[in-house]
Amino acid sequence: MSAAPATPPPASADGAGEQDRLGLLLVPPRHRPAWRLIPARVAAMCVVELQKLRHDRTELYTRAIQPALWLIIFGETFTRINVIPTGGIPYRDYLAPGIIAQSTMFIAIFYGIQIIWERDSGVLTKLLVTPTPRAALVTGKAFAAGVKAIVQAVVVVVIAALLGVSMSWNPLHLAGVIAAVLLGSAFFSCLSVTIAGIVRTRDRLMGIGQAITMPLFFASNALYPTTSMPDWLRVISAINPLSYEVDALRGLLLGVPSHLTLDFAVLVGAAALGITAASALLGRLAR
């Protein structure tokens, strides 16, 4: 059996006229070295996500409503009631990083529905036949979900600033915020893709997504400090990556004491675990 030559030979003289017009389409692109595959696929998926956002911003506006309500109604009310120990800062300020993490998690946790839609429409099938290892495809999708989440985070930060939340505008801190949101989203979107790989239908994933989002939110430090929780809930919060994302965001945006090294270590580990699990189950969606 002969090996494939680099360039296919033209088939007939009829095609000679076409050859000039299609010149580039007759030569396959050169292979990228393996180490450049993941960054290249991440960039490709993120570009697509940004293009979609550019074409249709409706989602951007509608998704801003819920965090705005949390900050305006819940935040303002509990700032007045003043029952939640926040370490001396207004509750509105304390809540803002929690709502950034919550609203970006809500986007990511339903990302699997998009993957199932892509499976049903053939988009995923076609991507799986490109020279893209499944881990690279999942990483690309995870960071594309992160792009959506960052845009959402920017919207919530603007709302919070308009409500008078005093935040740090230090560029390094803001870069840290982006990194935390990106990693948190990568984990939750991969969790969603993993569940999608198990349940394989939109309806089931929708049900599971709805069942787990609120427990993840309430069993975290997004609304109240873990010191206010009963012991059993504190244990769940300690294994919930959302708590680490919120802790990092509070430390970076508000300058309150936090555990940035631990937070980022957990977020990186969770994202890596999510990507591994989602890559392993992605193939089930193609069958």
Place this chain on the structure above:
Amino acid sequence: MSDDGLPEEAAVTCTGLRYSFGRATAVDGLDLTVGAGEVFGLLGPNGAGKTTAIRCMTTLLPVPSGMVRVFGHDVAKDRMRVRRLLGYVPQQLSADSSLTGRENVSLFARVFDVPRRERAGRVAQALEAVGLAEAADRMAGTYSGGMVRRLELAQALVSAPRLLILDEPTIGLDPIARTGVWEHIMAVRAASGMTVLVTTHYMDEADQYCDRVALMHLGRVRAVGTPRRLTDDLRARLGADASPTLEDVFRDVAGSGLDGADHKGGEFRDVRRTRNTASRVG
């Protein structure tokens, strides 16, 4: 070319390929050779195993039993190399309706590692090759069924594949759109010499455009050859007065199984997918 129309170099070879979904055997010992540079039609009713066989060739499904090679590369072991040789258009309408035509093709240029300096040119040529240059910056959601099919063709062609695999590319299209899709496939094939492997229900298309066809039924190839040779062979058996078509050949090799109790007509999911695609393009 050899006497039976088979080119010397093989683009695809399947040997004893078997694939089962649980207890249902979709592909049952498939032996098939597609020669380099030919347009090869894989024909058969719903549930014949065509799509499953193609999914094994494209690395979407594992190869649990038997051997599949694409230009000599083992599909089970050398997936990435095989994928670089493939352009694939699935049965579903797989263009992203929330992106423009150009963005759809550009995505595939990126995931096939087309360098940035030639990406725009290559994407433009792919769109030009399928007659979509004018509509390139419109959202794909506004395209007609035939245009979406041609867009998918551009997505597959942007990486200069050596083997183009199309699964029911003209299903649900009107006759003019069907001809349009085929004309663009044949024009690019004439220029590039690529191999085309296509599944179709339309025997007239297979007769007109395919160099060779394989008739598949219940997971196996029942007859293979040029459309002319297959119809000539049947005519020789039926008598000189008969003028059998490719469809008659198919009925002959499939026997009573096509209408009988053992023909399941495809799984519910296959039929639903086919109907969805047909209704979306229609």
